[in-house]
Amino acid sequence: MIHKVRIVTSYHEPDIDGIACMYAYAELLNKQGENAQYFIWGTPKQEVSIVCNMFGITLKYLKPEQIAESSEFVIVDFNGKDQLHGSIEPNKVIEIIDHHGLSKTLQNYTSIQRLQIDRVGAAATIVTERYMQSKLTPSRESAILLFYGIISNSINLKSNITKQRDINACKWLKTVCKDISDEKIKEIFIKKSNIEDDNLRFEMECELPNTFPDFKVIIAQLEVANIEEFLKEKKQQILNIMQVAKKEKDVDYIFVNCVDILNGYIIVFPADEQSKQFVTKTFGYEFNENNEARINRIIQRKDMTAILREKYNPKMN
Numbered sequence: 001m002i003h004k005v006r007i008v009t010s011y012h013e014p015d016i017d018g019i020a021c022m023y024a025y026a027e028l029l030n031k032q033g034e035n036a037q038y039f040i041w042g043t044p045k046q047e048v049s050i051v052c053n054m055f056g057i058t059l060k061y062l063k064p065e066q067i068a069e070s071s072e073f074v075i076v077d078f079n080g081k082d083q084l085h086g087s088i089e090p091n092k093v094i095e096i097i098d099h100h101g102l103s104k105t106l107q108n109y110t111s112i113q114r115l116q117i118d119r120v121g122a123a124a125t126i127v128t129e130r131y132m133q134s135k136l137t138p139s140r141e142s143a144i145l146l147f148y149g150i151i152s153n154s155i156n157l158k159s160n161i162t163k164q165r166d167i168n169a170c171k172w173l174k175t176v177c178k179d180i181s182d183e184k185i186k187e188i189f190i191k192k193s194n195i196e197d198d199n200l201r202f203e204m205e206c207e208l209p210n211t212f213p214d215f216k217v218i219i220a221q222l223e224v225a226n227i228e229e230f231l232k233e234k235k236q237q238i239l240n241i242m243q244v245a246k247k248e249k250d251v252d253y254i255f256v257n258c259v260d261i262l263n264g265y266i267i268v269f270p271a272d273e274q275s276k277q278f279v280t281k282t283f284g285y286e287f288n289e290n291n292e293a294r295i296n297r298i299i300q301r302k303d304m305t306a307i308l309r310e311k312y313n314p315k316m317n
């Protein structure tokens with residue numbers, strides 16, 4: 001029997017979790033006798049090039065026109081926003097691996113043969129477990145990407161949704177690849193915080209509104225090593241970006257979740273008064289005179305999105 005090519009891919013401009021999953025899962029499928037390739041749509045987030053440069057990993061950029069018409073698709077780190085490259089028809093998607101929770105858009109995918117959505121710290125944890133279950137060993141590159149994918153998405157295993165499964169996956173990956181080290185984590189986090197002004201909007205990820213029956217909201221997110229210093233320097237630019245995005249995307253509210261990845265707390269910062277009131281009403285956060293709400297633990301955007309979905313669209317859950 002001729003196997004169709006499986007293309008493993010993720011959302012537009014993927015982060016290191018998405019990249020790790022597509023790289024390592026395509027490799028696993030090949031090791032299992034399938035014919036798989038990964039497809040990176042758009043420019044990955046900065047942390048991807050930081051990790052790749054640090055460890056000498058080269059990614060392959062398949063062009064959309066190189067994807068065979070007959071291909072089947074696997075979506076990893078699917079974020080529930082129905083945001084796939086235009087050449088991917090939903091009925092050609094045969095598998096989804098994700099950790100963002102269920103979403104209404106899943107109804108559009110009618111050909112799914114395998115669906116695993118678990119609320120763990122990173123989708124890379126699920127892919128790592130697939131290796132463990134199959135008793136196959138990931139390549140050095142896959143192991144490194146998976147490890148730092150888990151570390152990045154779970155904010156060094158400190159995020160709310162971090163599970164024992166994430167911790168176990170990291171431990172196992174360290175036994176597989178001796179190049180993986182905890183010392184590199186801080187180095188990556190600090191490098192990642194060095195965001196050029198031209199890149200700020202891209203890193204804030206404020207392009208995708210969450211749409212609810214009565215309103216639209218954008219939650220931007222910044223993950224930085226020393227957020228207080230960062231905000232001192234860039235607050236006005238961040239505010240400008242949010243105000244522009246609010247108009248461009250025609251949303252009712254927009255705020256940014258600033259995650260201090262080294263010190264383990266967040267500062268929430270709204271674009272305007274309406275957005276501030278929305279945050280207080282929805283999450284109960286209280287703002288200081290600088291319009292900043294500081295919460296002394298890590299809450300990620302995906303946690304906030306889950307609260308929004310529960311509160312304003314109960315049918316989605």
Ligand SMILES: [Mn+2]
Pocket residue numbers: 017018077099122123153
């Ligand atoms: Mn992820």
